[in-house]
Amino acid sequence: MPVRELIDAAETLARAQREVGNDLARRVETCRATVSIVRLLEACGEAQLGQVAAVLRVDLSVASRQVSQAVHDGHVERTVGTADRRVRTLRLTPSGHELAARLRTELAERAGITLGDWDTDELRATADTLRRLADAITTRTPGHPARTTDES
Known part of the structure; x- marks a missing residue:
């Protein structure tokens, strides 16, 4: 049945993505969640926590925990909004930009090998x-x- 084949292929792809994500995180010496957050912030420049959660398709509490780790590691900074002090904006630090560059390099090399x-x-x-x-x-x-x- 073609639908079952698609489901099997999607599950295989998801496992392969986790494996690649784990390897990529090891290579750049961070966790997978930080990889996702850094890549997201590099693409959009800055975001609020709710936006990060929506794009990563995780619960707000999960996104908050993951962002806190990226902040602790020095890759992301949180700033308080001037108009609304409840609003927290996330952006990459210089260390986060360096990590993003390393991730781009690693991904380009892997893609070249895998899909060359x-x-x-x-x-x-x-x-x-x-x-x-x-x-x-x-x-x-x-x-x-x-x-x-x-x-x-």
Whole structure:
């Protein structure tokens, strides 16, 4: 059954991603959560905790704990909003920017080794399929936070 094959392939991909994520974190001497947060903040510049939780698709308490570790390690700083002191903005520190550069290098090297024999069309088609799958999972799964309340 094709659906079962897709589920099996997605589970295999998820295990491979965890393995690569663990290896990447070891190589740059940090934890996987910090890798995710640093990459996110590098892409968006700054964010509030709720945004981090939403993008990483984790509970606010999980995001808070993970951000606290990244702050403790010196890669992320929290600033208090001037207009609303309840608002905390997160951004990379100089150490966080250095870590982001190391992550880019490690990921580029790994991608070159892993996907070096794939042509541009294969890479684009795979990226499109993975985005489509992620979108289907997050927008069509009952109770998933990415669904709007009237769809649930």
